[in-house]
Amino acid sequence: MNSYYVAIFTSQRTKHVSKGYASMTDEMVELARLQPGFISVESARDHEGHGITVSYWESLEAIQKWKENTNHQVAQQKGKETWYSKFNVQICKVVREYSFKGSD
Structure with a gap:
């Protein structure tokens, strides 16, 4: 490749338990999968609310279009108002990749 x-996207959830967070997360993943230039996504969150989501894209333009998606903007606003006490976004270019897969 x-x-x-x-x-x-790294984040810290608020203490406020809010209905709709899980369904909005699922909706955003499904919506991202439909975006031109989307490759894949991985996400994890610990029991203290620290989370990381890494989404993979073919181009910077694809990332920008995702950021500008109307439904994604609604989710971003809800995140700022209710779900996150802080978050950070980093955009990076992957120039090399390697991996290991051992036998189980």
């Missing part, structure tokens, strides 16, 4: 880009 040639070089590609990642959007790394």
